[in-house]
Amino acid sequence: MEQYAGYIFDLDGTIYLGDHAIEGAVETIQHLQAQGKKLLFLTNKTIDSRESYVKKLNKFGIQIGMEHMLNPALVTIHYLQKNYADKKVYVIGEPVLKEEFLDNGIKFATTPQETDIIVVSWDREFHYRHLDFAYQAIKHGAEVIATHPDRTCPMPGGDVPDCAGMMGAIEGVTGKKIETIMGKPSVMTIMAALDILQLEAKDCLMSGDRLETDIRMGALAGMSTALVLSGITQEEDLAASDVTPTYVVPSVHAILRESVSSK
Numbered sequence: 375m376e377q378y379a380g381y382i383f384d385l386d387g388t389i390y391l392g393d394h395a396i397e398g399a400v401e402t403i404q405h406l407q408a409q410g411k412k413l414l415f416l417t418n419k420t421i422d423s424r425e426s427y428v429k430k431l432n433k434f435g436i437q438i439g440m441e442h443m444l445n446p447a448l449v450t451i452h453y454l455q456k457n458y459a460d461k462k463v464y465v466i467g468e469p470v471l472k473e474e475f476l477d478n479g480i481k482f483a484t485t486p487q488e489t490d491i492i493v494v495s496w497d498r499e500f501h502y503r504h505l506d507f508a509y510q511a512i513k514h515g516a517e518v519i520a521t522h523p524d525r526t527c528p529m530p531g532g533d534v535p536d537c538a539g540m541m542g543a544i545e546g547v548t549g550k551k552i553e554t555i556m557g558k559p560s561v562m563t564i565m566a567a568l569d570i571l572q573l574e575a576k577d578c579l580m581s582g583d584r585l586e587t588d589i590r591m592g593a594l595a596g597m598s599t600a601l602v603l604s605g606i607t608q609e610e611d612l613a614a615s616d617v618t619p620t621y622v623v624p625s626v627h628a629i630l631r632e633s634v635s636s637k
Contacts, residue, residue: 375600375621375629380412380573382592384558384582385427386419387605388626392530395434396604398627403436405630412571416444418522418557418587420495420537421468424448441570446521446557447471449566450493451478453519453556462488464511466504466540467495467521486510494544494552495521496537504540509547518544522557524587528606558584559591568595581626583607585617593617602626 383389389399406413415438417427424443431438451474454463462483465472475493476482483489489511497504512518520541526533541552557563568575575596582588583605592599601619603609609622621628 375579376406376409378411378577378579378598380414380571380578381406381629382414382416382567382571382578382580382597383626384584384588384605385415385417387528387583388581388588388602389415389431389436390434391528391605394530396625396627398625398630400435402626402629407437412573413438413442414444414567414571415442416558416563416567418446418524418537419527420446420471420521421498423470423474426470444563444567444570446495446563447474449556449560449563450519450521451475451480452566453562454480454491454493458491461490463491463493464489464507464516465493465495466497466500466508467493468497468499471495471521483511486516487514489514489516492516492518492544493521494518494537494540496524496527497540500540500543505543505547508544512544512548517554518552519554519556520552521555522587523555523559524557524584526606528583533606558582558587559594561594564591564595579620579629581629585611585615585619589619590617593619600626600629602628 462481464483492508522537524536525538527536578597580592580597581600583602589599598620600621602625604625
């Protein structure tokens with residue numbers, strides 16, 4: 375597992391859980407850095423800024439900069455700038471996401487009638503007014519995209535509802551599936567990741583704890599993949615999945631070990 379030029383790591387459940395690094399994760403990253411490998415950290419989480427993730431990893435002893443961090447907020451901003459320049463956006467999401475949008479020149483809608491596109495993200499203050507605004511805007515022709523499709527987010531005390539809950543509410547009242555999704559396993563995210571790394575997919579290993587996002591995205595891109603069992607997915611979940619990882623390992627620390635479970 376050390377033969378790759380680039381390594382892409384999920385964060386929650388892969389590098390850390392809550393405020394604690396997963397055993398061996400820091401040592402693994404430091405080893406890869408010492409070997410001159412290209413690294414990128416990729417999260418679907420939108421309730422924290424990229425800067426906060428960089429600071430968190432630095433605190434663990436993983437010395438990286440903003441250029442090593444990719445999240446759905448950045449992918450979504452680039453998508454809006456390219457496809458909806460000067461259009462008005464309604465965001466279901468937390469303040470940190472809205473602030474990043476505003477900082478990058480995204481214009482916000484104040485009424486459903488003037489809304490051109492709705493961005494659905496994880497919002498722990500999601501309520502009926504959000505749903506009604508989105509529903510009325512959609513009736514007036516607004517398009518809908520989502521930052522990421524995660525059903526839950528792993529936490530030290532157990533997983534909690536994520537963006538799929540907000541998506542499901544909108545899909546439930548409109549009867550239409552949200553097809554355009556920015557985060558993992560979207561092709562837009564993997565293209566952005568490879569562009570940052572300046573590598574081909576075959577030269578990268580994608581490591582993560584979710585079959586339906588991390589591993590599926592890596593496999594679709596043509597990467598080798600490592601499913602870690604330190605987060606949301608358990609070994610028994612493999613039998614029910616149509617996604618087959620290249621490796622199944624207890625944690626990313628297995629990258630430093632000679633013996634892994636190859637699938």
